[in-house]
Amino acid sequence: MHNYRNFLPEELAADPSFRRWTLYNDPEEGTIWAEWLELNPDKRELVEKARYFLINTEAAFDQITEDEIANEIYRLSHSIGENKAKKSGIWRRFRPNWYNMAASILLLMFAGWWFNKQTPSQQQQDQYKVILSQITEPLVKEENVTDKARLIVLADGSTVLLQPKSRITYPTNFEGNKREVFLSGEAFFEVAKNPDKPFYVYAHTLATKVLGTSFKVSAFEGDKEVKVVVKTGRVSVFPMTKEAIATQQADDKLGGMVLTPNQQIVFAPKELRLTRSLVPDPKLLELPIQSQSFEFKGTPITEVFATLEKSYGVKIIHDADVMKNCFLTASLSDEPLFEKINLICKTIGAQYEQLDASIIITSTGCY
Incomplete structure (x- = not known):
């Protein structure tokens, strides 16, 4: 196995072995990379960044045509001194090696361009996908297609009242040192207390961290704002940016913008603006459990x-x-x-x- 310790995230994202593991869940590559992470625990952040690069650039990168890659191969062959490689046909004989090299370099160039053009809102949505992709436990997806709230009980005893037209994704068991669920729509959470294993709700562009409390999250697809309302306890709310998530997961305390009972927060992802206020009227809370x-x-x-x-x-x-x-x-x-x-x-x-x-x-x- 290559020595990846000095790789940049972009270089790792272009590596064939890493790509087979990340994009296609190749079991053999998975074993190799699991062993490598065991031997290099200090490089976990490198791997996570590379996965982020790869997952979010692959779809657009796949749109590059064979002809475009052939042209890039021809250009690269001259730039590195392989002047005998000819576009007329010689390159095809060496296509596997040249193809991989061109693909890797194109991916690196595209990654830099793609991340520079992203808006804050897009970056937060992509971070949501990256975190979801990192869950190793089997996932359960529940969707409420009825016209009434639906009760869901999680493995740790926490309960979720999932509202109509809403969807939640969660692991069958909460392994590791945190509990993570993914919400699209609206739900009311009552979280079982466990100070040693914080509970995270990721709702597209906004993340909520709690140790044990009850609160509502509203994050329907297409909405311009995400809203969190606290009933009991304290929660920490922060944007789904890579920096904010890294800070929160490294700290066992509540950081970010902290909400207490009868407070709410509205998040505008485009401006990265969090607005905290008191709940204007408890009667506005739709769910009986909240009042x-x-x-x-x-x-x-x-x-x-x-x-x-x-x-x-x-x-x-x-x-x-x-x-x-x-x-x-x-x-x-x-x-x-x-x-x-x-x-x-x-x-x-x-x-x-x-x-x-x-x-x-x-x-x-x-x-």
Whole structure:
């Protein structure tokens, strides 16, 4: 294997082995590059930059025709002293080597031109694609094609109320030191607390980082602005630029522009402008869960379950007669749904299970 340590990102992007691994998921090349990264952990940033170059320039680069490459090969053959290579046919005999060389050089030139012409908004959208491409765990894509909010439970216990015409992509399991999901549209998140594994929501041009809280993100395709509204806890919001993401992922604290309850932020990607303000009127929040406090003081358990059913759109099956003497006093504001259910059951001595999109509560009653 070549010594890639002194390569520039553009040079690495042009390497045939690296291209086969990045673009075509070649398993043999994948093994080679995984071993190389193990031996050269300090070059992970180099690899990520090269992947960014390659993924975002490949589509346009593929539009270069065979004739254009042939012309470039002919020009290159003279510039490096191979004057005997003739466009009339000799170059075809050596086409594999010359073709790869020309392709590599053309890619390097095109990469520089392409990144210089990109707008801030385009760079942020491309960064979204690069981060998504780096996820190694199997991904699940959920799309809400109904006219009602849809509840999705993630592997860590976090819950997502996905709004109609919205889509979310997430790993089946959150490996590594962070939890990352990708949103197109609108969703309300209740994130399970885990200070050691921050939770990131990438929404095209804006990223949100939390440690455990509840908030709404609105980022429909085609919208000029992205909006984040916080219900509980604190979140950090920052543009999807390479520099901002690197800073946030290197720090276990909340940086960027921090939002607290009843605050919202609107992001205009073209101007890289973040505008923070108070929520003007809680009634403007469309989802019942966002205006629900989940503060219970001696509340009959049947009413508690009815509140959860209305807020999350799930069916909670229980025996109201058996549990008629069960009451709850608790504050359950920012826990995900199943953490709420678990705390309720521990408090009243009950058990629960999930069956056919419903939650079944079993209890011997309260005395």
